Amino acid sequence: MRKHKAVTLERRDDGIYRAGFACFVGRPNAGKSTLTNAIVGQKIAITSSKPQTTRHVIRGILHRPDAQLVLVDTPGLHRPRTLLGERLNDLVREVWSEVDVIGVCFPADEPVGRGDRFISSEIGALKAKVIAVVTKVDLVDQQTLAQRLLAVSELYDFAEIVPVSAVSGHQVEALTDVMVRYMPESPQLYPDDVLTDEPEQVLIAELIRESALEGVRDELPHSIAVLVEEMLVEGNLTRIFADLYVERDSQKSIVIGTRGARLKEVGSRARVEIEQLLGRKVYLDLHVRVAKEWQRDPRQLRKLGF
Numbered sequence: 001m002r003k004h005k006a007v008t009l010e011r012r013d014d015g016i017y018r019a020g021f022a023c024f025v026g027r028p029n030a031g032k033s034t035l036t037n038a039i040v041g042q043k044i045a046i047t048s049s050k051p052q053t054t055r056h057v058i059r060g061i062l063h064r065p066d067a068q069l070v071l072v073d074t075p076g077l078h079r080p081r082t083l084l085g086e087r088l089n090d091l092v093r094e095v096w097s098e099v100d101v102i103g104v105c106f107p108a109d110e111p112v113g114r115g116d117r118f119i120s121s122e123i124g125a126l127k128a129k130v131i132a133v134v135t136k137v138d139l140v141d142q143q144t145l146a147q148r149l150l151a152v153s154e155l156y157d158f159a160e161i162v163p164v165s166a167v168s169g170h171q172v173e174a175l176t177d178v179m180v181r182y183m184p185e186s187p188q189l190y191p192d193d194v195l196t197d198e199p200e201q202v203l204i205a206e207l208i209r210e211s212a213l214e215g216v217r218d219e220l221p222h223s224i225a226v227l228v229e230e231m232l233v234e235g236n237l238t239r240i241f242a243d244l245y246v247e248r249d250s251q252k253s254i255v256i257g258t259r260g261a262r263l264k265e266v267g268s269r270a271r272v273e274i275e276q277l278l279g280r281k282v283y284l285d286l287h288v289r290v291a292k293e294w295q296r297d298p299r300q301l302r303k304l305g306f
């Protein structure tokens, strides 16, 4: 995933080392997290077929001999209905003002819509170079792709428009090349071996959250938060104690399932992922707790890391 030989040789000719920050934005489900993972080559952001599951700003770092690309993964911008929604939007704007390149993602398998127009109208006055990324091109035929590219080009004066598929890998390298081209000349920003600067606990909490969201009803995603309370390393084993917060008792029963069957599934699925992340054996202890209306309560939000 991180081999960019041909490109690297070409870049090195100009002898300039570039480094900087980039982020992908776009409507929910546009494929931002999957693309971030495809570029960095390791599962660091959380993907899900449910919209708006990426909450924390997670950075993935692409290291090349000629450049370093720091990817900042933001939650989707949306109409805020709760305090959490407002904070998420503030966070998105903060990230946008700090990056060198913004890649606006448009899923090739859906027509350009109101959400896309809204986002394109919000990115105008920033210092960053704005490029368009047409994602999931493996899902459409050439004709549909051509229509999308045209519709996207009419939305905004993008510096570039790059069609990609994070799943097949098509054009992912070309995309990183374009992004690197817009990075400023800069010394290396992070040491070679750093892939993300998110603390382990946050990544683990996100993996648990992703697992808990699988197969639940559409209204639940925003109501689940996960907090890793404790991690104990014992020889080859890491014991993790985590709390899964929901807003109402009824949601608690959904998450737990009949005689705890669902929670057990959530736990085993998450454990496999966490073991992959840590490269160690994991014992996972999950508790479901009700924090009434946590999304509207500043104290609870702070406790849960927002």
Ligand SMILES: Nc1nc2c(ncn2[C@@H]2O[C@H](COP(=O)(O)OP(=O)(O)OP(=O)(O)O)[C@@H](O)[C@H]2O)c(=O)[nH]1
Pocket (backbone or CB within 6 Å): 026, 027, 028, 029, 030, 031, 032, 033, 034, 035, 046, 047, 048, 049, 050, 051, 052, 053, 054, 075, 076, 135, 136, 137, 138, 139, 164, 165, 166, 167, 168
């Ligand atoms: N076929 C195909 N599916 C993709 C591709 N990229 C992403 N997907 C799928 O699209 C869905 C959404 O992808 P995500 O990466 O979670 O999208 P996102 O934009 O980060 O979503 P939010 O966090 O909700 O904003 C997932 O089910 C992915 O597997 C792609 O290149 N091809």
